[in-house]
Amino acid sequence: MFGMLKTVAALLVSVALLLLANGLFSTLLAVRMTAEGFSTGLAGLVGAAYFAGLVAGSLIAHKLVERVGHIRTFAALASLISAFAMAHAIFVDPLVWAVLRGLTGICMAGVFVVTESWLNGAATNQNRGQMLSAYLITTYLALGLGQFLLTAYDPTSFVLFSLASILFSVSLVPLALDRQASPTPVQPARFSFAKLYRISPLGVIGCLASGVLTGAFYGLGPIFAAEMGLSLAGISAFMSATILGGLVLQWPVGKLSDRFDRRSVMVAVLVAAALVSLAVVPALGLSFELLLAVAALQGGLSFVVYPLSVAHTNDHISADDLVPASAGLLIAYGAGAVIGPLGASQAMEIAGPAALYYTLAVTSLLVAGFGLYRMTRRAAPTVEEQGPFVPLTRMTGVASELDPRGEEDATAS
Template sequence: MFSSIYALWFLFAGIALIMLGNGLQGTLLGVRAGLEGFMTVETGLIMSAYYLGFLLGSVATSRIVKKVGHIRTFAALASVASAMVLMHSVFTNPSAWFVIRIGTGFCFAGLAVVTESWLNYYSTNKMRGWLFSIYMVVQLSGLAAGQFLLNLSDPGGYSLFILISILVSLAVVPILLTSTPGPVIAEFTKVGIKKLYEISPLGLVGTFGVGIAHGSFLGMGAVYAQMAGFAQDQVAAFMATLIFGGVVLQLPIGRLSDHLDRRTVLTGVSFLATVSALVCLAVGETSITALFIFTFLFGGLSLSLYSLCVSHTNDYLQPDQMVMASGSLTLVVGVGACLGPLTVSAAMRWLGPGGFFIYLALIHGAIAGFAVYRVFMRKAVPLEDQNPFIPLTSRVTPVAAVVVPETIEAEETQSKP
């Protein structure tokens, strides 16, 4: 395992730097939008634009890689992303930021496509599950750690934008220093939404709901904290706590789902996330310590749901269907993430900062309710027929999804006598 990790050090180093910059950028823009006097709904549109760009980049980057290769694609997209970060501080109006965020999302998706295809190609079937677990931890840890960089300077100035640009630019260095040749990107084929719903209604509906939820709190969490009157360091700590919960809780929840009816686990996790959001709403104005404790719990529960939905869907698929279905689910979660910031911003404008957690409670409650409904509509998959849980974040691209199901099939084949 350690030799595989060492061989791919350049990928993990690049990913860590990218996610540090990405984590800081999302929170910085939410805070800066408030300082610039943007309306809450305008900020929601800006945050939705990132996920729209990410969705487009997830699909389009493979064609660019085929023409110019992995390293050139990575370097070009990182350079453009670095420049776009600086453009936020030059053009401080909602329309410009909307366009810039689409471009930023496209670039970050392209960077993810390159790193995930490299990770897939050079990891063995035996080690791929571990490597994806490490990838998930590096992603979320970098995203969480990036929040604390907000405390290094005044968000109303230029310094933090320059810092993000530096981090994104430095991410190219490990990639350029490697002598490992770039892999061939595997194609993914989508399953029609109607067909996917027929196969796994809970998997599809749950994935869409998860996309809305994750887009909402990752995109607008900093705006909520600012509206609630948090100091700058508290905004950073709030967002970091939310994300770090996913680092800690995703694997234990996933392992639990391997030993129980996955629908039961999905229902329980969604219900507990709903309760956690409501507790956050109740204690938000009275105890910041209690708020952070339940924010950690909420983040860990919610960020585990995407992997649960994908794993649940795979339980009802034949091995040759998994690749196509996983590619479709990444696009479904992307569409949900595009809608999340816009819709939660409307709730916050109508209900105030409390609308943030009310909205998140409603989304997770709806997922839990639909999961309960599906329990009574279909027999559970026998535990021995369930596929192993694979930790993923809702920010993976279809390229990552291509190989994950193949890994399950390969590992099952190898385990047979």
């Protein structure tokens, strides 16, 4: 394990610094929009623009990696992200911010392509699962811990924008100084989206819903917390608890889905996510500690919908199709992540900040209902026929090469 980590240590440190900054910056931006008096609808537009850029970037970034290589691509894109972060402090306008967030999303997708193709190149058939787990843990911990940097200074000043910019810039240093040879760029294959839906309707809709749930949370969660009266420290803790909850519940829920009909587990998770989402606002009125516990549980249930959807889809495709199918599912996730902030922000403008979690609850229940419907249309594979659940964060299509299920199935066949 440690030998494997040594080969990608510089890369993971660079990614951790970048995501530490990104965790701070996304929350800072939402808090600053509240302080500036931007409407919730405009805030939703800014949040959606980032995810739209992320999807667009994941489709084109591999071309840049092929032309100039991994390290140069990472360095160039991290520098641009750093510059865009500072530009937010100079041009305080929601439409300008939407453009900047879209550009940031494109660049961030390029960074993820570099990271995930590098990890794939460094992985062997024996350590792919460990490599993926290391990436997952790095991602969640960095995003979660980055929330606490929000309390370092007044968010209405330029200081926190500068801090995020510094971290974005410093993130390129470990990788730039690394002496490990960079891998050959990987160009992800893609599935026909219509074909993917025919193979696994629930998998596609589940990924779409996962995007709605997480996109709305990242874009509007800090605004919900601020408008409900939480302090900066409270907003940081609330966001962090939700994100880290998303890490902790992946393994126990995944184990359950390997033992039972995965659709049943998915429906149960979605219903539980809806109920817990409805409990967030009442918990806020009882105690802060209870709020954090409920937020962690809500995050854990919501964030696990994506890997459950991917695992369910993989139960119905061959090992050769795993990578292109995962790329298609990522597009579904990205579409949901654009829809989430846009839709939830309109609900919040009509019904107040609590409508964020009402929107998440309704989304979860609708997909749970679709899951129940799909259970009447197709028999479940046996437990022996199901592939193993693999904990996942949102990835680019390149990272699907890391999924050990493809290697295991290919070897078995």
